[in-house]
Amino acid sequence: MRVAGRAWRPIWLEADGRTVGIIDQTLLPHRFETATLSTMAAAAHAIRTMQVRGAPLIGATAAYGVALAMAGDPADAALDRALDVLAATRPTAVNLRWALDRMGRVLRPLAPAERTAAAYAEAAALVEEDVRANAAIGRHGLELVRGLAAARPGAPLRILTHCNAGWLATCDWGTALAPVYMAHDAGIPLHVWVDETRPRNQGAALTAWELLQHGVPHTVVADNAGGHLMQRGLVDLCIVGADRVTAAGDVANKIGTYLKALAARDSGVPFHVAVPSSTIDWTISDGIADIPIEERPAAEVTRVQGRTADGQVVSVQVTPDGSPAANPAFDVTPARLVDRLITEAGTCAATAEGLRALFPGRR
Numbered sequence: 001m002r003v004a005g006r007a008w009r010p011i012w013l014e015a016d017g018r019t020v021g022i023i024d025q026t027l028l029p030h031r032f033e034t035a036t037l038s039t040m041a042a043a044a045h046a047i048r049t050m051q052v053r054g055a056p057l058i059g060a061t062a063a064y065g066v067a068l069a070m071a072g073d074p075a076d077a078a079l080d081r082a083l084d085v086l087a088a089t090r091p092t093a094v095n096l097r098w099a100l101d102r103m104g105r106v107l108r109p110l111a112p113a114e115r116t117a118a119a120y121a122e123a124a125a126l127v128e129e130d131v132r133a134n135a136a137i138g139r140h141g142l143e144l145v146r147g148l149a150a151a152r153p154g155a156p157l158r159i160l161t162h163c164n165a166g167w168l169a170t171c172d173w174g175t176a177l178a179p180v181y182m183a184h185d186a187g188i189p190l191h192v193w194v195d196e197t198r199p200r201n202q203g204a205a206l207t208a209w210e211l212l213q214h215g216v217p218h219t220v221v222a223d224n225a226g227g228h229l230m231q232r233g234l235v236d237l238c239i240v241g242a243d244r245v246t247a248a249g250d251v252a253n254k255i256g257t258y259l260k261a262l263a264a265r266d267s268g269v270p271f272h273v274a275v276p277s278s279t280i281d282w283t284i285s286d287g288i289a290d291i292p293i294e295e296r297p298a299a300e301v302t303r304v305q306g307r308t309a310d311g312q313v314v315s316v317q318v319t320p321d322g323s324p325a326a327n328p329a330f331d332v333t334p335a336r337l338v339d340r341l342i343t344e345a346g347t348c349a350a351t352a353e354g355l356r357a358l359f360p361g362r363r
């Protein structure tokens with residue numbers, strides 16, 4: 001996607017053919033800065049500190065992290081260590097495990113001397129596949145958007161989204177925002193309600209920034225406004241992304257997604273979840289019992305980051321000294337509250353049968 005007229009992706013191989021460039025997402029929307037990852041440890045740090053975040057991008061960064069490890073030492077022990085260290089960075093997004101399993105499967109049978117080139121090639125292939133998957137999600141989602149927009153001739157379709165499931169969260173296009181970008185580019189009038197997404201404000205900071213760059217009309221709202229907007233008939237459609245979808249269609253996504261799905265069901269608003277197949281965990285069915293939910297530092301709740309009038313980016317405390325805080329980073333929306341899953345293979349009901357029909361090779 002474009003930033004100030006120039007095409008960017010959130011991750012790329014640098015011209016030296018070894019190090020990896022990223023956009024440092026902890027600084028957006030106030031500063032657009034890139035960073036260079038030169039070691040596996042730097043890739044793990046970038047995932048852990050959320051310089052890169054979003055399920056597909058975490059997977060891609062981990063894949064390049066393995067390549068960086070192989071460039072330093074392609075022996076078996078270094079490969080095992082890289083897979084272990086990177087797997088421990090964040091627990092909920094299954095794309096991380098999916099990418100590392102794939103790297104391990106490709107690299108383990110090879111002689112160490114062959115591993116570095118193969119690792120870079122596999123990481124690059126994984127990135128390109130993610131871009132193609134998200135573009136396909138965009139095309140399938142566009143048809144859903146087109147259908148709903150036809151019912152509102154002359155008025156913008158009002159879409160609510162949560163967190164950031166845009167191009168910054170993937171290798172390009174985004175998942176939930178891919179249909180938004182394609183609909184906007186196709187001339188369908190849209191207006192996006194952007195949940196701020198406390199505690200880290202990925203909506204207010206990242207989704208709003210992305211939409212602004214692309215010229216998509218939007219309004220940032222406090223997380224708690226979504227139910228009210230839906231009840232008043234001001235939302236035509238909710239689209240969110242996911243960090244893990246079970247084989248039966250339960251959806252783990254950024255904390256607060258479940259409440260939006262409940263409000264959407266109560267108000268009769270369609271609630272769709274856009275996911276590449278790399279986000280589907282075919283090994284589990286019960287999202288509430290089986291998806292590990294990341295607990296992040298309490299300081300993300302007790303403090304907020306923002307820009308002062310003189311342009312400095314600072315973090316300030318919003319809670320009293322001494323009040324403990326808890327920070328579960330994801331929740332699970334049961335499949336029964338999801339209307340459609342939008343994948344690269346098409347859309348389906350959020351059921352085991354629906355998913356199996358789209359991906360017949362998977363159990």
Ligand code: MRU
Pocket residue numbers: 053054055056093162163164165166169170174175176202240241242243253254329
């Ligand atoms: O904690 P984050 O910012 O990594 O959480 C990201 C989300 O919850 C996204 O909605 C999800 O990864 C889908 S990304 C296309």
